[in-house]
Amino acid sequence: MTSTINWTALWVFIGFFVLVTVMGFMASRWQSGGAGKGEHLDEWGLGGRNFGTWITWFLVGGDFYTAYTVIAVPALVYAVGAYGFFALPYTILVYPIVFVIMPKLWGAAQAAGHVTAADVVYGRYGSRPLELAIALTGVVATMPYIALQLVGMEVVIRALGLTGELPLAAAFIVLALYTYAAGLRAPALIAFVKDVMIYIVVLVAVVLVPVKLGGYAGIFSAAGAAFAAKGGATGLVLQPAQMLPYATLALGSALAAFMYPHTLTGIFAAKSADTIRKNAIFLPAYTILLGLIALLGYMAHAAHLKVASNNDVVPALFGALFPDWFSGFAFSAIAIGALVPAAVMSIGAANLFTRNFWKPYVNPHVSPAGEAKVAKMVSLVVKVGALVCILFLPTKFALDLQLLGGVWILQTFPAVVFGLFSRRFCSTALLCGWAVGIVAGTWIAFADGIKPVHTLHVGAGVTLYTGLLALAVNVAVALVVQAVAVVAQRGVAGKNAA
Numbered sequence: 001m002t003s004t005i006n007w008t009a010l011w012v013f014i015g016f017f018v019l020v021t022v023m024g025f026m027a028s029r030w031q032s033g034g035a036g037k038g039e040h041l042d043e044w045g046l047g048g049r050n051f052g053t054w055i056t057w058f059l060v061g062g063d064f065y066t067a068y069t070v071i072a073v074p075a076l077v078y079a080v081g082a083y084g085f086f087a088l089p090y091t092i093l094v095y096p097i098v099f100v101i102m103p104k105l106w107g108a109a110q111a112a113g114h115v116t117a118a119d120v121v122y123g124r125y126g127s128r129p130l131e132l133a134i135a136l137t138g139v140v141a142t143m144p145y146i147a148l149q150l151v152g153m154e155v156v157i158r159a160l161g162l163t164g165e166l167p168l169a170a171a172f173i174v175l176a177l178y179t180y181a182a183g184l185r186a187p188a189l190i191a192f193v194k195d196v197m198i199y200i201v202v203l204v205a206v207v208l209v210p211v212k213l214g215g216y217a218g219i220f221s222a223a224g225a226a227f228a229a230k231g232g233a234t235g236l237v238l239q240p241a242q243m244l245p246y247a248t249l250a251l252g253s254a255l256a257a258f259m260y261p262h263t264l265t266g267i268f269a270a271k272s273a274d275t276i277r278k279n280a281i282f283l284p285a286y287t288i289l290l291g292l293i294a295l296l297g298y299m300a301h302a303a304h305l306k307v308a309s310n311n312d313v314v315p316a317l318f319g320a321l322f323p324d325w326f327s328g329f330a331f332s333a334i335a336i337g338a339l340v341p342a343a344v345m346s347i348g349a350a351n352l353f354t355r356n357f358w359k360p361y362v363n364p365h366v367s368p369a370g371e372a373k374v375a376k377m378v379s380l381v382v383k384v385g386a387l388v389c390i391l392f393l394p395t396k397f398a399l400d401l402q403l404l405g406g407v408w409i410l411q412t413f414p415a416v417v418f419g420l421f422s423r424r425f426c427s428t429a430l431l432c433g434w435a436v437g438i439v440a441g442t443w444i445a446f447a448d449g450i451k452p453v454h455t456l457h458v459g460a461g462v463t464l465y466t467g468l469l470a471l472a473v474n475v476a477v478a479l480v481v482q483a484v485a486v487v488a489q490r491g492v493a494g495k496n497a498a
Helices: 007-029 041-049 053-064 067-080 082-112 117-125 128-159 166-182 185-213 215-230 240-257 261-268 273-282 285-302 310-321 324-362 368-392 395-410 413-421 427-447 466-497
Strands: 453-456 462-465
Touching (some): 041 261, 041 368, 053 185, 053 261, 053 324, 067 310, 067 324, 082 240, 082 261, 128 261, 128 310, 128 413, 128 427, 166 185, 166 324, 166 368, 185 215, 185 285, 240 395, 240 453, 240 462, 310 324, 368 395, 395 427, 427 466, 453 466
Antiparallel strands (some): 453 462
C-alpha cells in the first residue's frame, strides 16, 4: 500500500490541512462579540450577525461552491458534455433572485431575532405545524448534502494513495471539533484560504493544461470525437430534446439554492441588507470560476484519461499533468472546499433543530446559552450521521438522497418567500401545498428511478425538472385551499351578519 502513496503531494496536503485546522480553532476569538457572547446562538450559529461584504462574499461562495461541485461538475461534463453546463445558467439566475428576495428575508430575521427560515415562517404565520415542516425539510435535505462533501474529500484522499476509512474519519473529527469550538466563524475564516486556493488551481489549470494538450482547439476536438463515439444524449452542444429540461433544471435549481439552511445561514449572518445586495452583484465571479472548472471535463478527454469513476476525473487530470507538489496543493484546495460547506451545513441544521424543535417542543424556556449548547451538540451528531452514511452506505445512496433533497427543499419556497411580499396565503394553504409537493415530487422521482427530470406525455412529450413540476403542484394546491378557505370565511361572516 505504501508504494502507491504520493508522498510529496501528501505532505503538501497535510501542511495546508494543518493550517486550516489552526485557523479553525483560532476563529473562536476572531471578531468575537466579547466575553460570554459566544454562549449565544446568534454568536455561535450566525457569527454575531456582523459579517461584512468581503466575509459574506467568501462565506456564501465557500458554501455554495463546494468540493463536490469541483468534483461533480467536470465529471458530468466529461460524461455527457454540454448538458453538464446547466450549473452556469443556474448560478446566473440565482443572483437576481438573491438581490430581490434575500434582503427582505434578512430584514424580517433581523427585526425579530430569527435565526432560521422556519423562525421567519413562524413569525409570519404563527403556525407550529408549518414551522416544523420547513425545519424538518431543511434538516433532511441538508444531511445528504454534507455526505456529498465527504464524497469529494474521499476522492482526493484516494488520489493521494491513501486507503481505508481512517483518513476521512480523522479529517471530519477535526472539522467537528473546531466547528464545535468556533461556530460559524471557523468556516468564514477558512473560506478565505479555500477560495484563494481554488482560484489559483483553476486559473493555473485553464492556462497550462491547454498548453500541454495542444490548445483549446485540440481539447474541443478530442472531446467532440469522444462524445461522437459514445453517442446518445452527449455532445459539445445541447440536443433539441435537452433544451427544455436544461432550462427548467437551471431555473428550479436557482429557486432552491438559497432555501437550503447553509446558504440562508450565510445570509442571516450578514450585518446589513446592503451587504447582501453587494454580494448578489459580485458573487457571479464564482460563476466564471465554475465555467472554467467545468472545462476540466473536456480536458480529461484530450488527456485520454481512463478512470474507474467519473468522479475521479479531476484528481486524475492533475495527477497526470502537474508535478506532485501542485497536485497536493490542488487536492488540499478541494478537501478544504469540503470542510467549509460541511461546517456551515451542520451549523444550519443544528440551528433548525434547536430553534424549531428543541425550543418549542422540548424546552420552551431554554436560555440563549442553553440554545447554543444544544446546537453545538447537534452539529456534532449531524456530522457523525453524514460520516456514517458515507462509510456504511453506498455512495449512490447519498447521490440519490441529494437529488431528492433538491426536490424537497424547493417545496419550502412558497412558505418562506411568498409571505415576504403578500398576505394572500394562510398557513393551512401553504402547509397543504408543501405536503402535496413533497409527496408528488418524491413519487415522481422514485417512479423515474431517482432522475432529476420527468417527461409529461403531452403531445410529443415535455421533459421538465421534477422539483419545478412538484413546485407547480405545490402552488396550485395552495391556491385551491386558500380559495376554499376564503369562501368558507365569507360564508361564516355572512351567517354571523344575518
